[in-house]
Amino acid sequence: MTKDVTVAIDAMGGDHGPSVTVAAALRCLARDPALNIVLVGVADALNAQLRTLKSSTDARLRVHHASEVVDMDESPALAMRNKKDSSMRVAINLVKSGEAGACVSAGNTGALMATARFVLKMLPGIERPAIASELPTIKGRTFVLDLGANVDCTAEHLLQFGIMGAMLVSALDQRDAPSVGLLNIGEEEIKGNEIVKQAAELLRHSGLNFYGNVEGDDIYKGTTDVVVCDGFVGNVALKTSEGLAKMISTMLREEFKRNVFTRIAGLIALPVLRAFKKRVDPRRYNGATLLGLRGVVVKSHGGADRYAFEHAIEQAAREVRNHVQQRITEKMAVLQKEVA
């Protein structure tokens, strides 16, 4: 039986606000009978959106009013200081108070991270939150972290990322020892910088299923279940991938539009191209999790559409149901006992 779980949604966040978040919430409720949702935001706007979508009253859905909205380009520090009644802050408060098991936001990443860290605090032994996200691979999927929360990392931070990533995969996939790779470069003389070398040592003695160094291409080969890197490198890898994918799809479209023959070829190939596109659809991978906090916080892409935002909500529910935090806490406790 699926466990009951409540997800608080920052319904005002993201480029599209309630038109996406409310619609996605309703779809998730319809699909998951053990899911409860709290829509946090300006009540009038949310109720209006619910009416537009002709939603019947649902005992599993409630609107929680919050008067303010954090802008996408607002300074995280100012947002945290001045907007105590923002939809983002109130949604996180609901996790803190235990009314919700998780919170999902498509809003300002910096503000979400700063606020979540301030309100929820870190898990014991974890110094910094990390952003983890699933990416498609030839074999299936892999989780990469950190994707941008931390630009200057120590070897200990990378170790903690490895632990958090492994616990996330073991929770979500019910697996014992997911493999962890450390992102490095393969030049013969210079196998990575000092911090990465030290991190490899720490990971080797962590009790994790540490595979060793991996290179950038190993992400999409699916060489390991988890790929660990600092937030600068991870963010560049992710954004570079987005850029390349976009270039490839633009060029393919251009080639198929070149003349009447290529257009016909394109029409014939369309079902195949659609099937391919579905496999790598970034919307299916929407929902980066902020690991290391005392509470599940999932960040949706700001530009997410309804379908993509549904995935972020589902990701949040899955993490609560599989006790990701508890696993991280337990693993950290074991490690610290060994060190002591």
Add this chain to the structure above:
Amino acid sequence: MTKDVTVAIDAMGGDHGPSVTVAAALRCLARDPALNIVLVGVADALNAQLRTLKSSTDARLRVHHASEVVDMDESPALAMRNKKDSSMRVAINLVKSGEAGACVSAGNTGALMATARFVLKMLPGIERPAIASELPTIKGRTFVLDLGANVDCTAEHLLQFGIMGAMLVSALDQRDAPSVGLLNIGEEEIKGNEIVKQAAELLRHSGLNFYGNVEGDDIYKGTTDVVVCDGFVGNVALKTSEGLAKMISTMLREEFKRNVFTRIAGLIALPVLRAFKKRVDPRRYNGATLLGLRGVVVKSHGGADRYAFEHAIEQAAREVRNHVQQRITEKMAVLQKEVA
């Protein structure tokens, strides 16, 4: 009129050795009447390969014997110390002595870099060589550096990479002020690490056409002509791109092979897919240049085929003809005068 140029080729280097390097050399000679080539390597092997390819004697081609070969996985330090008569070392010596304007090798990257630096020395003001390579973009192409020569960079190194990249593009494309972007991450709170912030300051006052920060996706958008980053980040970006491109092509192939209908669709779409593939064919971008040395050294991918290796040879000839080193030296002199 095209200027006469002599390129020394480490004919034993790479996964395929003379079967690729000699064949590529002959093709380049046939195409470029002002090109001279010195094939460096085990003379018997090279002459045998020339006979196999039924090459008539050509006044513009000569074989220069070198008795040793650097292995692909050999320690760069050991290769440099123990193999003074390697095809790689001798080819670089020919650049040092002025017999050749450039050298091309598909061999061991670490050994090539260490040997080239030791034999040729750095240009005045440049502290470290950087690996630069062209990448395709939606708009055309962009040069990214460093791609793996330096894992721990200072802000000054990044400035020097910017200067070298800009001079390379201005030489190759005969352009005055190519735009330079600094690879960074876009998280709201944390705009990059300290070194990148300092590098941005230096670049802003360098007299270059500095665009400012760019993110990973800007590489393939072609936002700037040059993208500057440290070698760790650059290598991860490049390898991640390779991995993603491979995954996409594998999955596309799988989708077209799914059943008889998709196979037919694939046949019909084939010319379009081929045209697309040609546009992003990595072989067309083969030939990373080791910038900052007193001499042109171009590194070909180890697995390059004849077509790809031809591009590396052409890249080398183009750099000599357009005086890349001289431009870097002049720009560095101007900068140092300003600082002094």
